[in-house]
Amino acid sequence: MQTLTVSIPEKAVTIGSHIGLADSFLSRLCGLLGKSSLDPGSGILIRPSSGVHTLGMRFPIDVVALDKNLRVVKLWRRLRPYRITSVSLRTQSVLELAPGQIDACRIERGDRLALSN
Numbered sequence: 001m002q003t004l005t006v007s008i009p010e011k012a013v014t015i016g017s018h019i020g021l022a023d024s025f026l027s028r029l030c031g032l033l034g035k036s037s038l039d040p041g042s043g044i045l046i047r048p049s050s051g052v053h054t055l056g057m058r059f060p061i062d063v064v065a066l067d068k069n070l071r072v073v074k075l076w077r078r079l080r081p082y083r084i085t086s087v088s089l090r091t092q093s094v095l096e097l098a099p100g101q102i103d104a105c106r107i108e109r110g111d112r113l114a115l116s117n
Contacts, residue, residue: 001027004045005116006095008107015105015113016097018042031096032057038098045115047093057081062102064095070113077102 002021007014018041022028028046032038033056043061046052052063063085065074073090078099085094095113 002117006043006045007114007116008105008111009114010112011106013105014041015095015101015107016041016043019095020044022046023048032061035059038096040098040101040104043095043097043101045093045095049094050089050091051085051087052094052096053084054079054081055084060099062097062099064097064102064107064113065091066093066095066113068092070115072107072109072111072113075102075107075109 004019004021005014005017006019022031022044031046032044037059058081060078060080063076063079064072067073067090076085
């Protein structure tokens with residue numbers, strides 16, 4: 001799986017430098033299943049995706065919904081296992097992070113994220 005660095009340039013904040021890219025059917029289907037935790041700075045970017053579930057997961061995650069321009073449109077803090085987010089046609093990709101990372105990285109609706117290798 002390709003690894004990316006995700007940041008918010010306007011805030012000079014690096015969200016993570018170990019963000020996996022799930023952009024195939026199988027990688028999107030599996031996501032974070034099988035993991036027992038996520039470290040700060042790691043996560044997964046799922047695209048395309050209009051929402052996610054935490055069925056079968058063992059730990060809560062922070063979830064960031066992004067539009068086609070990687071602008072934050074919705075946030076879910078500490079989404080617990082066996083939950084489903086709402087689905088939105090505006091959401092084009094979803095960033096799953098370790099719990100607490102939304103607040104630690106000061107991610108807010110309207111922020112535009114940047115990806116790099």
